[in-house]
């Protein structure tokens with residue numbers, strides 16, 4: 331059978347269903363995209379002390395993010411050089427002073443260098459010597475971090491992390507700048523959800539401003555009713571009702587929410603929720619911010635218009651609520667999502683609690699929001715696996731966006747500029763070097 335040419339799948343205003351369903355295309359995505367580009371590994375605060383580790387997957391590769399004795403954070407392959415056994419079996423923990431393999435006790439320093447092996451004499455005269463790189467744990471080709479967020483790339487060459495992030499680095503600036511100390515720390519547990527759909531559904535959906543008032547209508551309308559009732563009875567309803575009632579925003583209002591579509595598929599959905607209520611908690615927090623940064627900087631930091639920032643093709647950072655969703659694709663029709671949240675260092679507990687409300691309302695097993703999205707994406711995957719049609723339409727507002735210096739600004743919030751921009755980036759990756 332002839333290999334699928336990705337160029338036959340992407341047209342400026344529509345995309346072939348095989349981009350979402352083909353095993354062959356998925357394998358190429360792993361190779362050409364996920365095992366090459368900068369992938370988010372975790373936050374430095376997940377590995378505070380030497381020996382602390384966190385395991386993750388980059389493409390198909392099992393990796394360990396670990397803090398060394400020299401305090402440096404490294405990313406190593408989770409594989410013993412002896413016979414291949416994974417060295418860390420848990421998602422996180424502390425290995426102590428070194429990694430010890432559970433099979434034959436080869437041990438490794440925290441930087442991956444071989445420490446010792448039992449019965450070393452047995453190797454005398456063989457080509458397995460200490461100076462052989464095959465004796466040591468292999469490291470990711472490149473590791474870098476930005477404001478405490480650690481990334482690794484398995485490719486020795488390519489754009490730097492700063493080049494890869496480009497303008498989308500505002501995701502981390504916006505999150506950290508909201509802390510009076512300029513830093514965040516991870517809450518060390520996350521929601522893990524396996525989506526029964528291709529990873530692209532999630533990435534498109536994050537910036538799909540048309541879907542909330544349809545998909546989340548029942549939630550938005552019910553929350554609006556209760557919010558009004560509480561406000562009438564007590565003068566004001568807690569902010570978390572607004573998180574849900576905002577989904578009931580009518581179509582024409584969504585059209586007023588702009589999307590910014592950067593090169594490499596990254597983008598921003600601008601803000602649509604009011605997150606600066608004048609309640610005592612917010613006032614106390616803003617006072618701390620003004621003390622730390624002065625009035626002008628505080629205004630600059632708290633008034634950026636961001637709902638969330640997408641770092642294509644796998645990260646969605648909701649900086650105003652300190653939340654980050656990271657995709658780890660498993661197959662064309664299965665995607666693991668990890669949803670993390672963060673504390674603003676030096677901010678009052680109440681500010682953390684209100685982001686925790688959002689985190690759980692939107693992502694927890696009891697959510698009334700993500701559950702409806704997940705159902706759409708599964709049904710989308712089933713539809714695209716059918717022979718009921720070959721093309722996915724991205725025609726909405728086609729030709730009516732504004733592009734300046736490689737960045738496309740939608741003139742209508744519901745423009746499918748987002749998907750068009752993502753697929754442009756996708757095709758660049760998939761045909762790189764071809």
Ligand code: FES
Nearest residue numbers: 410412413431434
């Ligand atoms: S497989 Fe690790 S020591 Fe043998």
Ligand SMILES: [Fe+2]
Nearest residue numbers: 541542545703
């Ligand atoms: Fe949604």
